[in-house]
Amino acid sequence: MSIFIDDSTRLVVQGITGRDGSFHTSQMVEYGTHVVAGVTPGKGGQHFTAQNGTRIPIFNTVEEAVEQEGANTAAVYVPPAFAAGAVMEAADAGIAFVVAITEGIPVLDMTRAAQFVRDRGARLLGPNCPGAITPGVAKVGIIPGQITTPGPVGVVSRSGTLTYEAVAQLTAAGIGQTTCVGIGGDPVIGTDFIDTLRAFGEDPDTEAVVMIGEIGGTDEQEAAAWARENLEIPVVGFIAGQTAPPGRRMGHAGAIISGSSGTAEEKMKAFEENGIAVARRPVDIRDLVRECLGT
Template structure:
């Protein structure tokens, strides 16, 4: 078992003919993901031929990809100016799980898009996220498959490469993952920590969770309270940005300490108060998760 993606995932790639879209379509196919369609307006009727020889039909709209190929999941690699529209198109076409990789979507666009997607009952992951991977089954997005291995630990993170670092630590220590999810570094995201933790909590294959947060906002604090109240499996936490100065955006649009709110220190303290073991360094995740699994 896993969360969000499994062997029933039938993926449509929005922006399949672009530089990033085509590169990652190859990677996803190679990993074994069922990529059933691509969408690029104006290129309907053509097809995408992968490096491994697989051909994927291209449609003008997501609606056609759903009708003709039974797509149920979409991944978005379109430029920021059009990404918000692409997300709403996918939700309108009945896609249940939408993964937006695009970085730099205007926040005002996302406020409307978020409300739109909610209304249609779809789940949005991202934007500005690396996607999700269920090791050995399928990946949607850009997480490198070779660093993952199947197992009992769920990983959820606001970051991209820091997720890889954490997953790699687990894999090197011989600990596999059920699903690894990057929820994204923007202020407005479709799936937050609590949404992901809830899904892991309901997944029988997930026995422990690694939660990787960073400075800015209060999502981690709310998640910590939720964990204590609702989650029965252990959680190990890590927070990036202990050395970040207040008032400065640290790369991610959402990574900013406002006043005294959103510091790493505060988040780590709240984690500990709610029974989440805090790793001081990424490498410490190994021992803490081993302990959690043994306990």
């Protein structure tokens, strides 16, 4: 089992002919994801050929991709100026799970788009996220497939490459994953830590969760308190940014300590107070997960 994506995922790639969209479509196809359609306005009727030769029909609108190919999940690789619009288009077309990879979408655009998606009962992952992967089954986004392996651990993170680091170490130690989810580094995102922890809690195969947070906001603190009350499986936590100065954006738009709020220290304290094992170094994540699983 897994969360958010599985073998029934039928993916439409928005921005399939762009530089990032085309590269990652090939990667997703090779991984085994059912990529059923692409959307690029003005290129409807053409086909996209993945590196392994798979031909994918291109449509002008997501609505057509849903009607003709039964797409139920969308990956958005559209440039920032049009990305919030693409997210809303997907939700409007009845897509249930929209994954926004694009970085640099204006925050006020996202306040509207995130609300729009929720109003239609759909789920948004991201933006500014690496997407999600269910090892051995499907991936939506840009997480490298070769660093993952199937197993009992759920991974959720605000970061991209730091997640790869942690996942690669788990995989190297023979500890596999149910699903790895990157929720994104922006201040306004669709799916948050609590949404993802809830999904892992409902997944019978997930036996432990790794939660990788960073400075900025209070999402980790709230998730820690929620997990204590609602989650029966153990959680291992890591927070990046212990050495980050206040008031400076550390790469991610959302990674900023405002005043005295959102520090790594405050988040690690919230983890500890709520029974989450805190890894001090990335390498400790693997060892703590091992302890949790009793292996």
